[in-house]
Amino acid sequence: MMAIDGATIQRFESAVNPLLERGASVAEIEAAAASSVAAIAPADRALLVQALGEALHPTRFFNERIIKPDARFQATYALLAYSFDEAERDPYDRFLTMLANTASCANDHPIIMMDRYAQIPGVQRYDNDGVLRHFSYNPAATTELTVSLVSGNYMSLMRASSLRESIGAIGHLVTRLHFRRGQGHGSRMLQAFEDEVAAEARRRGETLKLVALEAEPDSVGFWYKQGYRWVKDTTYAQPPLDFDPVTGVPIHPEVPETLMVKLIGAPEATSIDTTLIKDTVKMMYENWCIEKAAEFGPIVTNVARDYVFGKVYRAFLDSLPNADTVALVPPPSLA
Numbered sequence: 001m002m003a004i005d006g007a008t009i010q011r012f013e014s015a016v017n018p019l020l021e022r023g024a025s026v027a028e029i030e031a032a033a034a035s036s037v038a039a040i041a042p043a044d045r046a047l048l049v050q051a052l053g054e055a056l057h058p059t060r061f062f063n064e065r066i067i068k069p070d071a072r073f074q075a076t077y078a079l080l081a082y083s084f085d086e087a088e089r090d091p092y093d094r095f096l097t098m099l100a101n102t103a104s105c106a107n108d109h110p111i112i113m114m115d116r117y118a119q120i121p122g123v124q125r126y127d128n129d130g131v132l133r134h135f136s137y138n139p140a141a142t143t144e145l146t147v148s149l150v151s152g153n154y155m156s157l158m159r160a161s162s163l164r165e166s167i168g169a170i171g172h173l174v175t176r177l178h179f180r181r182g183q184g185h186g187s188r189m190l191q192a193f194e195d196e197v198a199a200e201a202r203r204r205g206e207t208l209k210l211v212a213l214e215a216e217p218d219s220v221g222f223w224y225k226q227g228y229r230w231v232k233d234t235t236y237a238q239p240p241l242d243f244d245p246v247t248g249v250p251i252h253p254e255v256p257e258t259l260m261v262k263l264i265g266a267p268e269a270t271s272i273d274t275t276l277i278k279d280t281v282k283m284m285y286e287n288w289c290i291e292k293a294a295e296f297g298p299i300v301t302n303v304a305r306d307y308v309f310g311k312v313y314r315a316f317l318d319s320l321p322n323a324d325t326v327a328l329v330p331p332p333s334l335a
Ligand SMILES: CC(C)(COP(=O)(O)OP(=O)(O)OC[C@H]1O[C@@H](n2cnc3c(N)ncnc32)[C@H](O)[C@@H]1OP(=O)(O)O)[C@@H](O)C(=O)NCCC(=O)NCCS
Pocket: 083, 148, 171, 172, 173, 174, 175, 176, 179, 180, 181, 182, 183, 184, 185, 186, 187, 188, 214, 215, 216, 218, 219, 220, 221, 222, 225
C-alpha cells in the first residue's frame, strides 16, 4: 500500500489545526477533517480520520513508576505544579532529594511516584488540561502524554512504634481535567499506588496497616468511592512544606484538609486504633515536613518542630476522642 501523499496530509492538518487551536467542538473538528479528504481513497481517509480520533480520545494507556529525575519526571512535576498551589506541593529540589534516596534500604520512607501515560500515534500537542491543540499525522512517531499521576511515600512506623508495621501516605493524585470523571485514570493510579506500597512492605518484611491521605474538599467523593473513610471529628492540616532557611518560620501556613484512611485487610472497618492513627500522622509530619526543615540545620529544625508538633499536631491530638478507637465514617460533606 502506498503512503498517503504529503499534500493530502497537509490539507487534512490545515483543516483541523486552526479549529483545535481555537477550541472548536469535537463535532466541528471531525466534520472539517472529513470534508478536507472527502475525495481521497477511502482507505487513506480512514487512516487519517482514525489517527485524529485517537489523538482526540486516546485509548492506549500504561502506568510507570518514576524512579529517577529524567524527562518523565520533568513532565510529572510540571503537571503537579500546574495542579497544586505552592503551599500544597513540595519544591522541585525536594523531589530530587527524595528520588535520589529511593533506592537506599536505609531510607524508611521511600517516595512512590507513578504516572499514567496515554500513548498516541503521531506528534501531538496537548494543553495543560489534556486538550489536543495541534495534530500532526506521522505513523512513525508516538506522543506520550501524562494523563494522571500519584505521589506519596511508603512509611515504616518503626521510629514511632518500634513494631514492624508501615503505612502508605498519598501526597498528591491528579488527573488532567479532560481525562477526569469516570474514565478510570484516577482510580487506576490509586490502585497502582496501593499495590506498590504493599509490594514495598513485602520486600521489607513489614506489615502494611493502612493507606492515608489528606483530601481536598472537591475530591472527598472520589476517595469515599475508593473505600477511604474520614477519621471522625479530627482537626487535620497538611503541615507547612517549606521553611525560611534562616529563621525556620514556615513559608506557607498549614492547609486544613480532611484526613481519610483505608485499613489494609479490613476495608469495611468502622473504627481505627487510636495509637495507630496518632503514629500515622506523626510519621507523615516527620517525613514530609520536619525532614525538609532538617536540611537547614538544628535551629531551623527546632523552630519547625515547635510549630508542627506544638501547634498543628497538638490540634490533631486534641480532636481525638479519649478512647482506644476512633470511628471511620463518611466525610462530613457526604454524611
Ligand atoms: C480526584 C481525581 C484525581 C479523580 O480522578 P478521575 O480520573 O476523575 O477518577 P476516576 O475516573 O477513576 O473516578 C472513579 C470514580 O470516582 C468518581 N469521581 C471522580 N472524581 C470525583 C469527585 N471529585 N467527586 C465524586 N466522585 C468522583 C468517578 O465518577 C468514578 O465513579 P464511577 O466508578 O461510579 O464511574 C480528579 O478529579 C482530580 O484530579 N481532581 C483534582 C485534584 C485533586 O483534588 N486531587 C485529590 C487530592 S490530592
